[in-house]
Amino acid sequence: GNSVTQMEGPVTLSEEAFLTINCTYTATGYPSLFWYVQYPGEGLQLLLKATKADDKGSNKGFEATYRKETTSFHLEKGSVQVSDSAVYFCALSGSSGANNLFFGTGTRLTVIP
Amino acid sequence: GAVVSQHPSWVICKSGTSVKIECRSLDFQATTMFWYRQFPKQSLMLMATSNEGSKATYEQGVEKDKFLINHASLTLSTLTVTSAHPEDSSFYICSARDPPGGSGELFFGEGSRLTVL
Numbered sequence: 001g002n003s004v005t006q007m008e009g010p011v012t013l014s015e016e017a018f019l020t021i022n023c024t025y026t027a028t029g030y031p032s033l034f035w036y037v038q039y040p041g042e043g044l045q046l047l048l049k050a051t052k053a054d055d056k057g058s059n060k061g062f063e064a065t066y067r068k069e070t071t072s073f074h075l076e077k078g079s080v081q082v083s084d085s086a087v088y089f090c091a092l093s094g095s096s097g098a099n100n101l102f103f104g105t106g107t108r109l110t111v112i113p
Numbered sequence: 114g115a116v117v118s119q120h121p122s123w124v125i126c127k128s129g130t131s132v133k134i135e136c137r138s139l140d141f142q143a144t145t146m147f148w149y150r151q152f153p154k155q156s157l158m159l160m161a162t163s164n165e166g167s168k169a170t171y172e173q174g175v176e177k178d179k180f181l182i183n184h185a186s187l188t189l190s191t192l193t194v195t196s197a198h199p200e201d202s203s204f205y206i207c208s209a210r211d212p213p214g215g216s217g218e219l220f221f222g223e224g225s226r227l228t229v230l
């Protein structure tokens with residue numbers, strides 16, 4: 001079946017530190033992979049996505065590469081800011097399409113000045 | 114991007130009562146909305162797909178008589194937790210898909226935390 005495992009957190013970093021949030025997946029077929037971010041008091045927002053192996057999704061300085069060989073989609077950012085403090089969710093869409101997203105548990109990131 | 118809003122964001126109720134959570138698409142019409150539930154330290158799980166003007170499609174293991182979903186208009190879906198019990202305490206999130214012709218992206222509400230005493 002489909003499932004997503006991501007770093008549990010919480011993660012606390014100083015401003016300008018390097019961020020990695022690990023995400024691995026199990027899936028049948030060829031899923032699309034997503035990172036969503038939820039800022040305090042707001043709904044989940046799509047941060048980036050990749051639809052096939054070796055694709056790199058990027059947005060707002062965040063990057064993640066779809067690695068089929070390691071079934072991973074780790075989120076990285078070279079220099080985090082206080083405004084990046086949020087909960088990050090890794091997700092995949094099943095073979096039936098993006099109607100059914102399988103989410104990880106979410107990782108809370110806090111960036112301190 | 115499009116905006117989806119949920120209300121209430123936080124609700125506490127007594128065991129045995131029913132609670133209604135609203136999900137609205139504020140600036141677009143959504144023929145399809147989705148309801149998710151998240152338990153502490155667990156993944157978001159899709160509960161059901163809400164279709165405007167027709168019955169909701171429930172995922173396996175979700176009790177349709179306990180979690181009543183109504184999608185009476187193109188901008189509003191409601192989830193009613195009937196005869197709530199403490200094990201129904203959870204974080205409920207809705208999403209709506211940008212309609213055909215748009216990005217096809219899913220837009221999420223801010224979530225509603227239900228605590229049943």
